[in-house]
Amino acid sequence: MMMFDYLANPTRFRKITTAILPVAVLVSAIALAFGLYLAFLASPADYQQGETVRIMYIHVPAAWMAMMCYLLMALSAVFYLVWRHPLADIGARAMALPGAGFALITLLTGSFWGRPMWGTWWVWDARLTSMLILFFLYLGYMALADGFERAERGSKPASLLLLVGVINLPIIKFSVDWWNTLHQGSSVLRLDGPSIDPAMLKPLLIMALAMLGWFIAITILRMNTLIMRRRITNLESRKSWS
Amino acid sequence: MRGMFQPCFAIMLADIRSALRYPGDILSGLSFFIMITTLVPLGLGSDQGELARIAPAIIWIAVMLASLPQMDRLFTRHAKNGVLEQMLVSPAPMAMLMLAKILTAWVIIILPLVLAAPVLGLMFGLPFHMLAGVLGFLAMGGLCLVLIGAMAAALSLGSRQSGIFTAIIVLPLSMPVLIFGVAGISAIQTDHAMAGASTGASTGASTGHMMLLGALTLVLLVLSPPVTAAAIRFSEE
Numbered sequence: 145m146m147m148f149d150y151l152a153n154p155t156r157f158r159k160i161t162t163a164i165l166p167v168a169v170l171v172s173a174i175a176l177a178f179g180l181y182l183a184f185l186a187s188p189a190d191y192q193q194g195e196t197v198r199i200m201y202i203h204v205p206a207a208w209m210a211m212m213c214y215l216l217m218a219l220s221a222v223f224y225l226v227w228r229h230p231l232a233d234i235g236a237r238a239m240a241l242p243g244a245g246f247a248l249i250t251l252l253t254g255s256f257w258g259r260p261m262w263g264t265w266w267v268w269d270a271r272l273t274s275m276l277i278l279f280f281l282y283l284g285y286m287a288l289a290d291g292f293e294r295a296e297r298g299s300k301p302a303s304l305l306l307l308v309g310v311i312n313l314p315i316i317k318f319s320v321d322w323w324n325t326l327h328q329g330s331s332v333l334r335l336d337g338p339s340i341d342p343a344m345l346k347p348l349l350i351m352a353l354a355m356l357g358w359f360i361a362i363t364i365l366r367m368n369t370l371i372m373r374r375r376i377t378n379l380e381s382r383k384s385w386s
Numbered sequence: 387m388r389g390m391f392q393p394c395f396a397i398m399l400a401d402i403r404s405a406l407r408y409p410g411d412i413l414s415g416l417s418f419f420i421m422i423t424t425l426v427p428l429g430l431g432s433d434q435g436e437l438a439r440i441a442p443a444i445i446w447i448a449v450m451l452a453s454l455p456q457m458d459r460l461f462t463r464h465a466k467n468g469v470l471e472q473m474l475v476s477p478a479p480m481a482m483l484m485l486a487k488i489l490t491a492w493v494i495i496i497l498p499l500v501l502a503a504p505v506l507g508l509m510f511g512l513p514f515h516m517l518a519g520v521l522g523f524l525a526m527g528g529l530c531l532v533l534i535g536a537m538a539a540a541l542s543l544g545s546r547q548s549g550i551f552t553a554i555i556v557l558p559l560s561m562p563v564l565i566f567g568v569a570g571i572s573a574i575q576t577d578h579a580m581a582g583a584s585t586g587a588s589t590g591a592s593t594g595h596m597m598l599l600g601a602l603t604l605v606l607l608v609l610s611p612p613v614t615a616a617a618i619r620f621s622e623e
Contacts, residue, residue, distance in 0.1 A: 273561075280558040287554055291545035300620040301541040304613060305555060308537065 154371055157231060161364040168364070172357025179354050182347035190344075196260050197344070203253040205352035206246045209359060210278060211313055213243035217285070218310045221303035231367075233299040234374070236306065237289055238366035242359055244282035250275055271327040274315045281309040295377065393478040394486035401490040411456065412498050419452035419499050423506050434511040441510035442520070442571035446564050448506075449499050449524060450531060450557070456495045457535030458552040460487070461543050461618065471622055480615035488536045488611065496528035519574040519592060526599050527567040533603070533610040534559045540617035562602060570595030 183201035190197035217239050223232035254272065255265045266272065289302035405412065426444050427437060464470045473483050503524050504517040512520070535556050542551035570592045577590030 277558045277561060284554045284558065288541060288545065288551055291547065291551055293546065301617055304617055305541055308613060
């Protein structure tokens with residue numbers, strides 16, 4: 145809470161985020177280069193799935209990011225609805241587009257992976273469908289947040305929608321355990337430790353770090369853009385009044 | 387206690403009266419519903435076995451689509467003439483008032499569709515013993531639909547294209563209703579065949595689906611009225 149109060153000042157927020165931005169970009173770039181090298185060249189092929197397993201290094205981190213991003217947006221929505229700070233709303237708005245992008249990447253790479261492995265581009269099983277619903281929730285949020293004449297008017301309804309949609313997250317996470325589906329079970333985030341081979345786990349985690357760094361950088365950029373856009377709108381409305 | 391329920395009954399009565407004053411609204415929803423279902427055999431061909439197999443899904447999807455436009459208008463008139471504002475300043479809890487509006491919406495929007503559904507079921511070649519199940523599942527799932535629809539209508543109240551926003555919000559959230567509703571109706575057939583083979587009372591798969599749908603309804607009964615009330619409050623700020 146202290147940290148949130150501290151960051152709530154927009155000028156201070158700008159100062160701190162401009163310091164974080166280059167670090168995030170650098171970490172992301174290095175992790176991406178190293179992670180892609182490991183994923184495509186220096187990691188073993190799967191004994192069952194062959195070379196197609198390399199799709200995993202994009203697919204799985206993107207899916208993690210898509211879910212984490214929604215969770216962060218929902219947390220921002222709580223902050224916005226309870227403490228009414230505009231920065232929390234701007235944060236949620238800034239994260240929506242990257243989040244939707246991650247969900248789309250997950251669906252697309254999953255489809256490319258499903259074609260050689262399952263023999264089909266798409267199956268209507270629980271995990272695929274719930275990820276598709278997550279993508280729809282992102283679209284619904286963006287439509288509602290920008291759907292009003294006055295930009296800020298959409299913030300509260302859209303935040304409320306985010307909270308209602310949180311119910312989908314546990315469904316995605318546990319769908320492969322609850323329902324017996326075509327999608328394979330979890331092999332990293334398990335109670336009894338990861339069942340995935342360390343040689344595959346390492347590039348997976350490094351790719352996740354690359355995506356996280358990129359996500360932080362893009363969110364900072366988008367937040368600062370939104371703050372400036374809001375300032376412009378305020379200045380313009382003030383000018384038209386005088 | 388009486389003081390709390392009195393405004394709720396007043397809202398229900400007023401909404402039903404004004405719905406009866408414009409019966410055309412109910413009729414147009416009903417004809418939309420029938421027309422959607424009519425399109426399917428025209429597009430798919432009139433193979434009776436095939437149609438009976440997909441009938442539960444068609445009827446469910448038609449109910450979801452046909453109720454959408456009416457749900458979107460749930461609050462628009464009251465927002466325009468200031469009734470919502472009066473509800474907010476009244477001492478009665480807003481969530482209770484919203485629950486009253488939602489239950490009335492079930493009577494006005496869903497009930498006509500539910501009552502028409504068995505006729506459509508017969509036209510699609512559903513056996514007679516399934517029709518009670520069709521009624522039951524649509525009535526229960528329809529309550530879920532209005533609970534979700536009220537939230538969506540309140541959230542998109544006053545936006546530029548509230549109709550399409552309501553649809554974008556309602557449809558993803560109501561997918562579980564569709565899944566359990568269709569599976570439940572389809573399971574009646576297999577339950578019936580099983581019951582014919584073995585004598586004695588048995589709870590079939592369709593009862594299980596009904597219980598899941600009932601659980602979903604209970605969750606939404608708790609969740610939807612306060613969310614709707616909060617969204618209305620935001621729109622009136």
